[in-house]
Amino acid sequence: MNSDSLDFDISRYLVECRRLTLDEIKEHVPANPRHSGGLYQLLMDYPLRPAKALRPALCIATGMSMGGYLDSVLPSAAALELFHNAFLVHDDIEDGSVTRRHAPTLHNLHGMAAAVNVGDGMLALALGPLLDNVRALGIGAAFRILQVFARMARESAEGQMLELSWIREGRWDLTDRDYVRMVHKKTGWYSFITPVLVGTIAAGTLAVRREAMARVALLLGIAFQIQDDLLSLEGEEAEVGKDGWGDLWEGKYTLILLHALRTATQAQRQEALRILTLPRPGGEGASSRPVKTAADVSWLADLLRGRGGESLAHARAVARAHALRARLIVDREIAPLPPSVHRTFLTSLVDYVLSRTH
């Protein structure tokens, strides 16, 4: 473990980055918007709800640990946060989610039509800071960053569609590799790879270091996603109800679930598949078909946590393997950088992921 990461307060760093990012976003919101039907108020709802804002922090930490200026990374951090919140608004519609960050989802508050449009408005607004990059970075680097964002948006849509196609086709015979590939596209690109890549471009880093950092980001992203899946089953908030165990209500693909299905008895597998193919109450198709019940979801949770926690242990081991590989690259690429709070944030993040896999 890196020595200066022992006392480092990750959450303080996150809070500071979030504040800077929100200030930057506000620069792009018209102060006194006329004839826009309240678009910008709805648009700022999700970004202003309490959140970690990991993506902007990753971007800022990468860029500044490698010698970039704050002004050269902040516009990209703001764009990342706007893209993320646009995806959240649209995802909540797609998943029929009821709450987001401890409050009702946007489409539940203002209707689906407004929510679809607010997501589109956020994507539009995100282009503003990306075009602003010209000022601090010059037109060449600004363009390279736009190319990364374009790729990111495509990868996310592909990953989302890949998962939807699995659900539509009732595919539950998936390998860990299938899962990792989907997560790579669906969340890896926009939550980890892009923040880090864009940070390195803003800092003017050499291409070879850029590729190494993208690799770290992907490995970390997969470890994080698996740990999130574990926490949503094991954590304190994991209780039956529409908000707890959301992954099970939604029939979301997780390593834990795939492992449990592979190792279950024939009868268990059949019952699990029956439940997984039912819509959640209030979800799409729920009005014309039977829906999942709390008893169904509880049964699934028992299956996933059962057999001595074998499926949980498997997922934890895969997450750990990814985090360890990330650590190897971090030791080579980041540890030798000049000491800074930004470098410490990055090394602490890897340590933090590893510590959760003990």
Next chain:
Amino acid sequence: MNSDSLDFDISRYLVECRRLTLDEIKEHVPANPRHSGGLYQLLMDYPLRPAKALRPALCIATGMSMGGYLDSVLPSAAALELFHNAFLVHDDIEDGSVTRRHAPTLHNLHGMAAAVNVGDGMLALALGPLLDNVRALGIGAAFRILQVFARMARESAEGQMLELSWIREGRWDLTDRDYVRMVHKKTGWYSFITPVLVGTIAAGTLAVRREAMARVALLLGIAFQIQDDLLSLEGEEAEVGKDGWGDLWEGKYTLILLHALRTATQAQRQEALRILTLPRPGGEGASSRPVKTAADVSWLADLLRGRGGESLAHARAVARAHALRARLIVDREIAPLPPSVHRTFLTSLVDYVLSRTH
């Protein structure tokens, strides 16, 4: 009327531009996409359905009539068509529409989750040709075009939200000026102003001509929208049913409707407002409330066409006034350009709009 526009076949020009634009779009679709859940097949559904493709044609005609090369306008034309189709997919969800271009809407075919994501995927794909612009235009012009697209996406979201806020607040006391402002934002920017502006940038036109052309585009766009509203009431396809009189089923704001409400008796106005605030069958909120009936919609249509067609005549006059002002600028800016099929398309378009207002 410009002499060479007499025999000009507008639809042949449109067909040719559409073919070129679709070929350009296909360049950006992966030939053999793996692990994307069929995203690109769904993404090409709307663009491949029969359509006029007016936006790419406007962009190509403007750019080439002013000396631009085909290669310098085609990427922007492709991006315009992708943005347009993304808006259509999302609009159909927002409006609860059943058909689009004589076939079921995307969300009716593949579910709402897939459709929201396909729209996002189209927006992502549209960034590809815009970044390609660097090759033919250089990085400066490519950047200016991106700025126009960013503004366009924001204006569209604002216009859409403005209309949604009117619906939410039950606002029917609107002036013609309110209507024109909403159309300017909601469809004017992305259907007319952007195609023309981007065409002038691709051709390297002077800023003063650029502004004049943006003005023509706005005037034409408003005339076109009013005429579309008229046709959907008067045209052959305007029959009761979920596809005919779609504007009335949706409670869409039109100049005709606003005029009819202003000039109706107290009793007529009350009945009209009762109907307008009901959701359409199958639309958002339709499951818990009474919905519009065919008799309701028929009654509305009679109100709009009644009193000697006074409201229709008013809308026609406003459209004509806008088209005449467009013609003045066209005579000054476009008529003196060297003769070309592109110049002829632009002048014919203005003549065509004017001829429909006789």
